[in-house]
Amino acid sequence: MSNYTTVAETKEIPSGERKRVEINGRRISIFNINNAYYAINDTCPHKGTAPLIRGELDGLGIKCPNHGYRFDLETGECNIDSVFNTKVYPIKVKNNSILIDFD
Numbered sequence: 001m002s003n004y005t006t007v008a009e010t011k012e013i014p015s016g017e018r019k020r021v022e023i024n025g026r027r028i029s030i031f032n033i034n035n036a037y038y039a040i041n042d043t044c045p046h047k048g049t050a051p052l053i054r055g056e057l058d059g060l061g062i063k064c065p066n067h068g069y070r071f072d073l074e075t076g077e078c079n080i081d082s083v084f085n086t087k088v089y090p091i092k093v094k095n096n097s098i099l100i101d102f103d
């Protein structure tokens with residue numbers, strides 16, 4: 001079952017921008033890349049502390065600001081080891097609102 005919740009307005013995250021939201025104690029980074037939105041768990045799973053929101057984009061991936069592990073924004077896959085794969089969330093836009101599915 002899906003559980004879409006509004007997390008931001010589209011005007012808050014124009015193309016090329018990013019924003020971190022906190023919902024139900026979860027920190028999630030939202031990226032707008034060429035007007036497509038991606039949502040990924042903000043905390044890097046390598047050491048469990050680094051915020052991916054401060055990372056460098058690499059195509060449809062984000063590189064952790066600490067050690068540079070890359071996480072695919074569509075799948076959450078880590079390029080170093082699958083043990084570090086992280087969670088991505090389904091995301092959609094409706095009536096200028098950005099919604100994430102937390103299920």
Ligand code: FES
Pocket residue numbers: 044045046047048049050064065066067068069
């Ligand atoms: S803490 Fe993110 S790659 Fe090491």
